[in-house]
Amino acid sequence: MNKKPVHTPEGVRDIYGKEYAVKLAIEEHIHGQLNSYGYEDIQTPTFEFFDVFSKDIGTTPSRELYKFFDKEGNTLVLRPDFTPSMARCAAKYYMDEDVPIRFCYLGNTFTNTSNLQGKLKEVTQMGAELMGDDSVEADGEIIALAVSSLLAAGLQEFQLSIGEIEYFKGICEEVGLDEDTELSLRDYISGKNIFGAEALLLEKGIDEKHREMLLKTTDFFGSAEMLKEAAAIVDNDRSRSAVERLFALYQVLCEYGVEKYISFDLGMLSKYNYYTGVIFKAYAYGVGDAILKGGRYDNLLSRFGKEAPAVGFMVVIDDLMQALFHQNIQLPEKESVRTIIYAKDSFRAALREAKKLRQEGIRVALVPEKNMQERGE
């Protein structure tokens, strides 16, 4: 006999009962923060045309996209990442807007990773994007909001690490690396694979001074003090102004009073190619991957026809839940559901009682007596 189809495919899961209640509570807390900073809710479709997530957009690689066709023969993609959709949406509906716009969103993203990686293929993300503001204060607002979102969810121990993609790019330019080598080097460095990075540079015939300069980027992590050292080893304006920007950002973050959660990491790079400036990731004890990611992407909107700088972040709610769980943090749960048991002839009275309690905000479920007897209660 065939087994009944109760299982889900690898990498997706059911969320129910108490766990789902906690998930909803976390979303509510973070959403409260995003709203309090003036971010407006926006909803985009779960699938879009392939072009929104194609290679030159710089998001998830094509092999990790869930692709399918509609009846007209268009290639569609389940969104792997909200940022390109937000950029598309801003370009479409806010084309003539010059004042900054603030969006926030909640939804699931899908990446077709290999089963061996043991990662979830569908996760829930909540995020915020600030578009039309290229200032360091905008970077600061987004990062401060990221910190306060994690705090609002109840997380206490976490670190938000900040990098600047231009620092690395400046050095690559100074050294004269071609684009392909730069991309491979980025992979090695972001994976902290120093041996791999060194082998690549040797193979490309990069001299010792420049090899050291490139590999040294991985040593630059820690407090704001370390930034001075990072500025001292480079000889190009691009990298130097990246460090200056980080200094200025640190001042803004001190104004927000969130500096205790902040550290810097100039070896931090992203697998997404659309970032153009500051990038950041938050890590918490109990979860290997970053629970929150973000950064500045000043050229992405122009791909959709609107010239506008932008910066944003998103939290992976599923990973945040895991961190809260490992840190033994209890979230306030909603009051449990009250049951009113009724016999056939007392249904009217039971319903009246339930209505009254529900109006008072009490959660009530009506249960027929017959079912209780079946359960032996």
Ligand SMILES: N[C@@H](Cc1c[nH]c[nH+]1)C(=O)O
């Ligand atoms: N979409 C990015 C995070 C982000 C939001 N805004 C800017 N960056 C990610 O999935 O990593």
